[in-house]
Amino acid sequence: MTSEQESPNKEPNGWVSYKRLLKYVAPYWPIFLLAILGYAIYAGSSTAFAHILKMLVDSIEQGMEDKRLFFPLIVVAIFALRGLGTFLGTYFMAHIARQLVHHLRMDLFKRFLVLPARFYDQHSSGHLVSRLTYNIEQVTGAATKAVTVLLREGLFVIGLMGYLLWVNWALALIFVAVSPIIGAVVSYASKRFRKISRRIQNSMGDVTHVASEAISGYRVVRSFGGSEFEYERFREASEYNRKQAMKMALTKAINTPVVQLIVAAALGFLVWLALSPELMGDMTPGEFIAFLTAASLMAKPLRQLTEINNEIQKGLAAAQDVFTYLDAPAEPDRGSRTLDRAKGEVVFENVSFRYGDDQPLALKNIDFSVKPGEMIALVGRSGSGKSTLASLIPRFYEVSEGQILLDGIPTQELSLASLREQIAIVTQQVTLFNDTLAANIAYGMKNPSREAVEAAAKAAYVMDFVEKLPNGLDTMVGDNGVLLSGGQRQRIAIARAILKDAPILVLDEATSALDTESERYIQQALEYVMQGRTTFVIAHRLSTIENADRILVVAEGQIVEEGTHEELIGQEGAYAQLHKMQFHEQVTPQ
Template sequence: MAYRRLLGYVRPYWFVFLLSVLGYAIYAASSTAFAHVMKLLVDSIQEGMDEKRLFFPLLVVGIFALRGLGTFMGTYFMAHVARQLVHFMRLDLFKRFLVLPARFYDQNSSGHLVSRLTFNVEQVTGAATNAITVVVREGLFVIGLMGYLLWVNWKLALVFVAVAPLIGIVVRFASQRFRKISRRIQNSMGDVTHVASEAISGYRVVRSFGGTDFEYQRFLDASEYNRRQAMKMALTKAINTPVVQLLVAGALGVLVWLALSPDLMGEMTPGEFIAFLTAASLMAKPLRQLTEINNTVQRGLAAAQDVFQYIDLPAEPDLGQQQLGRAQGELEFRDVSFRYGADQPLALKSVSLHAKPGEMIALVGRSGSGKSTLASLIPRFYEIEQGQILLDGIPTQELTLSSLRAQIALVNQQVTLFNASLAENIAYGIAHPDPAKIRAAAEAAYVSEFADQLPQGLETLVGDNGVLLSGGQRQRIAIARAIMKDAPILILDEATSALDTESERYIQRALEHVMQGRTTFVIAHRLSTIEKADRILVVAEGQIVEAGTHAELLALKGHYAQLHQMQFHEPITAQS
């Protein structure tokens, strides 16, 4: 089944594939012809035909030239087909990763996913390149040799036919074990990648908290398991090959013993007998390679099945049909409830709110209260359990995801930057951006303040996830990206959390500018940043428990007043 699906990737290149098969057919025919040359040579020596002295050297050179041509055609064209197969399979897998729902990423580590995209797909290369090459080339060679043996003496050739079922049993047993172990190796490689990526990306935490030995032990355990599985694979392969060779050698031994019988020799000339033995002995090498390549085939098939499993995962639901131009920005939650899993408690419970176009709404509350969950439902990163979310009076489920998300600019607490220039990060997702608009967005977010000090200005590379920048600088770039998008709805999830006091003052000015005319949701722990909000919603245990302006909520002396008291007065009380 997996191989049949792999062949679907080959179908567009059927002509190139046929050229490869033709090349291997030439290789098999010329290699088989060598046994017949031995017959002609021995018979010529017996007959003393000196006039053929030049003929045989030229014939041998011609056979090897044809063999070389066939090898080149088969290897090159098969590699072309195989690399196309792996290339498009990798693209299909990556394309699927780009559209899988957020729940999928909640449940799978990035290390395992990257391992599948790199290691597992590359394993398919072995099955698609090396395996197909050997199977076609050596398979045609075996067929050619078997046909020649049957033509020379079909009775003696039946000896090899009798051995075939035994070889088949050995190969089948090895195949099952190869595939089983291959799956373990692929999963263990995911563990190795996962542990390594965590330790490398979090090296500051690892060293600060003395986790070097712990991470080394984790990596050692993962790598050791991978090594043990690889050795099981090597053991199976090491046993499989000699057993097949022994069966072939036994068949050759029986062949020689029977060949001495006058009844079986029949009318064979010495040249035909030598040619028969030559062809029979040539059979050993391709049979050995065919059994050895079984390891690669099974490893590739196990990898292909794993890759197809992910390619077949359903994309995030996008059933909406309606396209929306630029929205006014009116957003309404109607009795919305949501949970992260069937076995999880409700993260939001019957939440209702109505945001008018251009209104700034702040969401505050303790950690885990549901603030970020509420914001993540607006761009439909998750599907709600009950209720409705409406944009300009249209249920968001009726809008296409691309149309909905085009209305939203998002700035997270954890800023994601790409290993590109500052300008490319600011204009991310925009085809052919206007340099003047990039510059304007950079100035509005105060990115120019530090970018102009860099050697290449906005064209300076930021490094892996902005590693060359400070937290405040990375946050400013994320805000500049939101300004550049110019969306009617703005979501700021702890957008100023990584900024020092001076940077925060600059960013607050930039945000006041960018929020004009936009419906803005601000999630903040620092209450000083949202005092000017049109409305402040206090979220507790998945519900909106208070709503009003800063002054109104302080006057209520409820949840918001307690949060304000904790932030602005507890430190003083503790010192007194």
């Protein structure tokens, strides 16, 4: 099972990623100090418990009955301090972690909104959604549980070690001696944790991708008998994820007892040495018991510190993956000029385009001009380059050679926002959002009036079917307009274009998948929306563009013919052949 390739960039090391994460934490440093204070209170009060035990044993030995009330009160006070410290540390660290994850998620989503079309050509939506959900939550694990345990138990270990050195420095050095061994075990486990974590994150992208495809395309899956195939495909993705998770569990299961065994061996050796008179020195029985208690208390925080390494490495692997996407270059927007409202003159000057440096030219030397208000039709066989040509106008792709001018201004000199304000697009694949009809028509508009929305809906013949709905324009359309027919969805897209009132209109196969009645409504709506606008029509049905001011015939990325319908029919070239083929299909009995 292979995951999609993630990034060509060199992978940063863990420390670089961690420093970058700290930049998200920096604005909350006062809260971070409160969390550290809480963990310091926890560590100090927990360490004090060993010293209280020393005082208790010495008091019993010396018969100090006058402190009978003191010890119960001090024990309660210690545990109250531990509780206060735990609350301060855990709550404020969780606050910081959720802020970090929120801002990281917003930054990633913001980056997704400005990445170029080529990026989306190369990445599936399932993998991208997985980054926003699963991978970001892995960072949460590192930022909450991992940092919490790291600070709380780390300060506890420091406190215990300080106490051991104070009581008997010679015996305390025994623990220090085993530190390099523990460090070597943790270092090896860290590398393996991070490697496996990255596989798990990628495999979660595969799971999300396969599931989203099967769910969104359930009609095709069922009608073509693909249920078993999709089940098997999902099973493979989920099984690969399970295997990687089990490798993680195995590494964690081995790492923890090995570290515990090393600590236990050191503790046993310490007890054996401690019983020798030379090392016991002048220690009282209370000091000896307190020393052993502090040493034994160190086993738990050390175990938790080694276990949390798993969370840290998962978080670092996720952070590195997220940063890879955050560093992906946005679509170029170096233009600074703006237009209030374009006249609509569009000029292609020797434009060539390829989808990648290693790809052949998809468009070659495209050269034509369009006057304001003209209707230009682009026709040709599938794959000839019609849609690619239209995609260059709003700069979804950057031209490889030549330039496109709008009202005499190269489009690269215009800001993307200003350029795209001048263009409305209606495609065959209509995108609707799970909102009301009115909200979908007014999508992207700032506070449009209800009257304007209703007027656009009426002009696009949306009101013909809206009046039959219980909530009218306030009816929810469902996921991507699933509750509407193809013709109804198309009319909403046209109403959206009417409301935008842009001077340039791009119609990409807007009627090719409609029935005759729906097409009649759509054509009437299009005739309205095209009035006074420069219009580019990509058409499959040639009957819909016979009234175009000019028809450009595109073949293999080049314009091979240009003229009106009558002129091109008279030339008896490529357009005439396409027209004859469609006319023959229409008159041939079925």
